[in-house]
Amino acid sequence: MQALLITGLPFLVINGQSALRFDIPELKLFFFGSVIWVQELYLILFAILFFLLFITSVTAVFGRIWCGWLCPQTVLLDLAESISRFFSGLSGKTVQRILLLPFSALVSLTILWYFVPPVKTVQSLFYDAVITGFFLVQWVVIYAELACMGRSFCTTICPYAMMQNALFDKDTLVIEYDRSRESECMKCDDCVKACPVGIDIKEGLSTSCIACAECIDACAIVAEKRDMKPFPGYRGNLLRPKFFWLGGMTVAAGIILAFMMLIRPDVTFQITRDPEMMPEGLNRYSWSLYNNTSQRKVLELTSEEGFVVIGETTLVLEPFSFNKGKVLVRAAGGNGNVRFRLLGDGVEIGKSVGFL
């Protein structure tokens, strides 16, 4: 499910663009029907803050749920392992390594889809040198990591795995062996054989455990035959104060982020006077415009009484686009500040800039 979500998200089109995609040439992030420009540092910082709060709360409360259930690494290895069980004759490892080839190619493509529209990626593959180069390099790196490192990546290199241990407390959800029933345990070691990271859950909590629950499933098969519940099981306390205050802060940050996106103007207009020397009564100004909407805008740039704007004053902005240019302003009786006005297609913005 999560693999489909991650792969499918770039195909979800809202307001004519991928739901989530970073456009490198124009340095903008398409974000669920809106756009965030790289210049909007306050929004980017707030989005990072929201993301960090989200990760912290999920990890502190639900433990390594990401590692065991959501991480693409886990999903791909699980998928390859499950499919390889259907093949007899070939060793499971060989089948898994063969299956990882198309899987890692798909992951490489999926990563590209978060930067280049999916249709364009497929059309340009093996025609565009940059796209093809990125695809092939990523494919090789992902395949090598999955086939050679496998789960040991989670226990040795993954920075998120290391960070998670610092966020745990005594109530965090973990998978633990029930020591009080140790005398009933058959010591069959099926739980150890099932563990993808090679842990013996009977020896107690390990920082390498990715909370995948494979040991619970393996034990359930043998324990059920004796009418017992599995010896490894979940332990933790979800509904505790930390759940509410961390969850509350994350929800509040999400609401503030959504509000900040909503109250943004449709068009962001910036205009500054160029410092270069100009003839008396004449100044040059540089303008830039950001269209934050999915509608095309045709805008007229004028100035209030006392000044005349010279140059291209009909400014066209395509959906989610950026445009910039220059105009001259001649004094016609006015001095001090020029009051610029930008009008059209539901936009009305005024800005005062000095005139020398």
Ligand code: SF4
């Ligand atoms: S699979 Fe269950 S019964 Fe067998 S050793 Fe592990 S915990 Fe004990």
Ligand code: SF4
């Ligand atoms: S100990 Fe159990 S939950 Fe932890 S990684 Fe091994 S199989 Fe998964």
